[in-house]
Amino acid sequence: MALLDATTKARVKALLEITGTSQDTVLDSYITIVSQRIEDFIDRPIHQTSRTEEYDLRPRQTKLFLRAYPLTAQNQISSIKIALDWDYASAAAVDSSDYHVDLDTGTINLNYIPITNYMGNNLMTAPNAVQVVYTGGLATSTSNVIANYPAIASACEQQVIAMWRRRDQPMQKATKIGEYGATIEGPLRFLPDVVEALMPYRRQRFGA
Numbered sequence: 001m002a003l004l005d006a007t008t009k010a011r012v013k014a015l016l017e018i019t020g021t022s023q024d025t026v027l028d029s030y031i032t033i034v035s036q037r038i039e040d041f042i043d044r045p046i047h048q049t050s051r052t053e054e055y056d057l058r059p060r061q062t063k064l065f066l067r068a069y070p071l072t073a074q075n076q077i078s079s080i081k082i083a084l085d086w087d088y089a090s091a092a093a094v095d096s097s098d099y100h101v102d103l104d105t106g107t108i109n110l111n112y113i114p115i116t117n118y119m120g121n122n123l124m125t126a127p128n129a130v131q132v133v134y135t136g137g138l139a140t141s142t143s144n145v146i147a148n149y150p151a152i153a154s155a156c157e158q159q160v161i162a163m164w165r166r167r168d169q170p171m172q173k174a175t176k177i178g179e180y181g182a183t184i185e186g187p188l189r190f191l192p193d194v195v196e197a198l199m200p201y202r203r204q205r206f207g208a
Helices: 009-016 024-042 142-148 150-165 192-201
Strands: 049-057 063-065 077-082 099-102 107-110 126-136 172-174 182-184
Touching: 009 024, 009 150, 024 150, 024 192, 077 099, 142 150, 150 192
Parallel strands: none
Antiparallel strands: 049 126, 063 107, 077 126, 099 107, 172 182
16 A cells, blocks of 8 residues: 655755755655654554455454544445455445444444354454455545644654754764763654654554
C-alpha cells in the first residue's frame, strides 16, 4: 500500500529557511521516514484508498474495528465476507442491511452473531475469518492532510526538522566540558509536542 507523506518539502524548507535544492533528497527521505513513523504511532494509515483486510472473529462477536478510518459513506464498504475456511471466493457477502458502519471510528456493527463457536469451542478465536473490502483513511493527498489535519502535518514538520538538526551526529548531543566534549544520548524519539499532537489520532484497539 502506497505511503502518503504527511507534509511537503516546500513547507519544511520554508521553516528551515532553505532556498536551494541541494538538500532536497535528504529532506524527501526524512519526510517519508517520519510519515511512516506517524502511521506506526497512530496505528492507522494516512492514505485514504481502497483496501482488502482480514480480521479475527471471536464467538458472539458483533463488532469489527477497521484499521483505516474515517470512511466517507456507508457504501465505502464494498463487501464483508465471513469464511471460517478462508475460502472468500466462495463465501457470500454479508447483506448491507445486516451491518452499519460508524464512519468516524471505522467500527462495523453487525446486527447478528456470525459465529457461536470455532472448531467446536466457544472460546477460540477464528483467525482471519472476516474479509472486508473498503475505502478508508485520513486523506487522499498530502494537500488534504495539510488542510484537514494540520496538527499531523505540523507534527511531521517538527520531527523532520529535529532529524535535520541532528543529521551529522544522530546519537550525540554536544555538551561543553571545558573547551570540548560530548555526551552520548539515545536515538531521536518523537518530540513531546509531536506526541501530544498525534495522540488524539491513535487507533483504539478492542481486540480487532
